[in-house]
Amino acid sequence: MTFRVSDLTSDDLEALTGLIMDDGGYSMRVFGRPPKADAARDVLHARPPGLGQDSKTTIGLWDDHRLIGVADAVRGYPRPEVMYVGLLQVVPDSQGRxxxxxxxxxxxxxxxxxxGITTFRLSIVATNADVAEGFWRRLGYEPTREAKEWVREDGVVTTAHVYELAV
Ligand SMILES: CC(C)(COP(=O)(O)OP(=O)(O)OC[C@H]1O[C@@H](n2cnc3c(N)ncnc32)[C@H](O)[C@@H]1OP(=O)(O)O)[C@@H](O)C(=O)NCCC(=O)NCCS
Incomplete structure (x- = not known):
């Protein structure tokens, strides 16, 4: 199967919304609630205060005309040399390929x-670790000593662990 990668824009909002809604339980595990219908806008545009839209990258993975995966990252957060990965999600029926x-x-x-980018960085929420940790470790990420409390929207208190990859 040949995949095609493209930068996603507002023109892809509908396809991106469909993908985010088909998340195999990701949102429940991380946020303690189902995915939100307007989450696609955040994946395209949300970024830390002080960083411009040009710091944000959102890419999609297409299988023929179907959007099957998304990844977003912000360049320069929390330090100039860091690329911070936000969401990386593949639809359940295309995982493992x-x-x-x-x-x-x-x-x-x-x-x-x-x-200038020397480091990739991301957080793994402990209630999603069974799905995510093996994947990120396989790609070379290693845990740092940094972790913070993560309170899900259903009140479950868990932990977000920071992982990094030197590039
Ligand atoms: C995590 C996720 C993105 C992986 O996507 P995927 O398309 O199934 O991953 P790939 O097929 O590209 O796997 C890449 C490698 O990681 C390995 N891998 C994937 N998941 C793994 C896991 N849970 N444990 C160990 N290894 C794993 C694969 O075996 C593969 O190894 P190889 O390339 O050396 O053969 C997907 O499961 C997903 O979307 N999950 C829900 C969203 C999520 O939790 N995202 C991560 C947090 S943002």
Whole structure:
């Protein structure tokens, strides 16, 4: 199967919303509630205060005309040399075929096209670790000593662990 990667824009809002709604329980595990119908706008535009839209990268993975995966990242957070990965999600019926790795490689290529990025960084919420940790470790990420309390919207208190990859 040949995948195609593209930068996502507001033109892809409908396809992105469909993908986010088909999350295999990701939102429940991380936020303690189902995915929100307007979450796609955040995936396209949300970023930390002080960083411009040009710091944000959102890429999609297409299988023929179907959007099957998304990844977003912010360049320069929390330090100038860091690329912070937000969401990386593949629809359940396309998992295990290399889609997640392909999305990460595409993020990597974009980060390397701007000088100065030395580190990829992300957080793994403990209630999603059974799904996510093995994947990120397989891609080379290692846990840092940083962790913070994570309170889900259903009140469950858990932990977000920070992982990094030196590039
Ligand atoms: C995590 C996720 C993105 C992985 O996507 P995927 O398309 O199934 O992953 P890939 O097929 O590209 O796997 C890449 C590698 O990771 C390995 N891998 C994937 N999940 C793994 C796991 N849970 N444990 C161990 N290894 C894992 C694969 O075996 C593969 O190894 P290889 O390339 O050396 O053969 C997908 O499960 C998903 O969308 N989950 C829900 C959202 C989520 O939790 N995202 C992460 C937090 S933001």
């Amino acid at each position: 290399g889609a997640g790795r392909t999305l990460h490689e595409a993020l990597f290529d974009r980060a390397m096209s701007t000088p």
